[in-house]
Amino acid sequence: MTNVFNDYDVAAVRDLMNGALLQAADAFSKMVNDTLEVKEVNLMCTQPVDLFGHYTEAFLLTTEVKGEIQGKxxxxxxxxxxxxxxxxxxxxxPFNADELTIFQKSALLELDNVLSAAALTWVANRLNIFCYGDVPHLQKLTHTEIQSFFKTEANTSSWIIQSKLYSHKDQTSPSFIWLFEPDMIYAIKKSTK
Structure with missing residues (x-):
C-alpha cells in the first residue's frame, strides 16, 4: 500500500519512533545487562530496505499492535x-537452533514482549492514545522466507520503520522492525492540535 505523506508527516513519525526505539533499546539493555544502541534507522512509506542480508535463517518474533493505532x-x-x-x-x-527448549522460547518471547511494550508505552504516552501489543508469536524462517514475508507485510502497511539494536560487547545487532497503518499519522496530528 502506498500513501502520499508530506515532510511534516515523515518528520513527526521519525521523531516519535526514534524516542520509542530508544526506550526499546534501554529495556533490552536492562534485560541482558548490556548497553545497546539504536542504529541504521530507516523510515519509509514503500518496500523495506534489505537489512536482512546477513540472515541465512532467523527467529522472527511478531507482536500485533492494537488499540487506537494498528500495526505490527x-x-x-x-x-x-x-x-x-x-x-x-x-x-x-544447551542451545540448539533447530529445537529450542520451552525456557529458551519463553525467554525470546519475553524479550520481544518487553521491547514492544517499552516502545508502545512511549508512543501511547506521547500521542495520548490507547495502544498495546498483543501476545508475541515466534517462528523460524530461512533468508528467502524472511524476504518474502516482509515483502508481503509491507504491501499492507503505510509506514515501515527498520532499525538495528547494536551491542558493543557481543557485536550482535538484531533487527527491530515496525509496520504501521495510516491511523498513526491521524493520531500524531490529533495530538499536536
Whole structure:
C-alpha cells in the first residue's frame, strides 16, 4: 500500500519512533545487562530496505499492535543473536537452533514482549492514545522466507520503520522492525492540535 505523506508527516513519525526505539533499546539493555544502541534507522512509506542480508535463517518474533493505532512489530534475531540473548537472560539449557527448549522460547518471547511494550508505552504516552501489543508469536524462517514475508507485510502497511539494536560487547545487532497503518499519522496530528 502506498500513501502520499508530506515532510511534516515523515518528520513527526521519525521523531516519535526514534524516542520509542530508544526506550526499546534501554529495556533490552536492562534485560541482558548490556548497553545497546539504536542504529541504521530507516523510515519509509514503500518496500523495506534489505537489512536482512546477513540472515541465512532467523527467529522472527511478531507482536500485533492494537488499540487506537494498528500495526505490527518484529524482532529478528539470527542463531548467534538468539543464543547470546537467551544466555544473557540466564537460561542455561544447551542451545540448539533447530529445537529450542520451552525456557529458551519463553525467554525470546519475553524479550520481544518487553521491547514492544517499552516502545508502545512511549508512543501511547506521547500521542495520548490507547495502544498495546498483543501476545508475541515466534517462528523460524530461512533468508528467502524472511524476504518474502516482509515483502508481503509491507504491501499492507503505510509506514515501515527498520532499525538495528547494536551491542558493543557481543557485536550482535538484531533487527527491530515496525509496520504501521495510516491511523498513526491521524493520531500524531490529533495530538499536536
Amino acid at each position: 512489530s518484529y524482532l529478528l534475531l539470527d542463531n548467534d543473536e538468539a543464543q547470546v540473548a537467551i544466555a544473557k537472560m540466564r537460561v542455561n539449557d
